[in-house]
Amino acid sequence: MFDLGIQEIAVVFIIALIVYGPKNLPEMGRTIGKYISMFKRMVSDVKRQVDLELYEHNDPIKAEIEKINREAMESMQRPQPEATPDNPAPKAEKSAPEAEKHANITPQENPKEGIPIHGK
Numbered sequence: 001m002f003d004l005g006i007q008e009i010a011v012v013f014i015i016a017l018i019v020y021g022p023k024n025l026p027e028m029g030r031t032i033g034k035y036i037s038m039f040k041r042m043v044s045d046v047k048r049q050v051d052l053e054l055y056e057h058n059d060p061i062k063a064e065i066e067k068i069n070r071e072a073m074e075s076m077q078r079p080q081p082e083a084t085p086d087n088p089a090p091k092a093e094k095s096a097p098e099a100e101k102h103a104n105i106t107p108q109e110n111p112k113e114g115i116p117i118h119g120k
Contacts, residue, residue, distance in 0.1 A: 004012075020028055 016028065017025055
């Protein structure tokens, strides 16, 4: 918290001993300790309250994210329908720019194997 070394603490202790005397110094130490603990308690209460407010503020967002994650996991775990003559498997749709890109490709033949391949 403070950048105090051993020498600075010793100087403060000696000054306090001279100013308050050996009789009052233990009482002053207890009083200072009481106020420090009260201050720490207040800081932790404020921190807890701020954390609670932030959690309550983000709670709807977290709930929505969890709902989306849960739906995605359920859709991944569902078995995919198999293709039958009556019910062909659904084909993935291509976006318009991707479909145009693939429309301009002309098939070429691989000279080594005689297998048609797609290229530009």
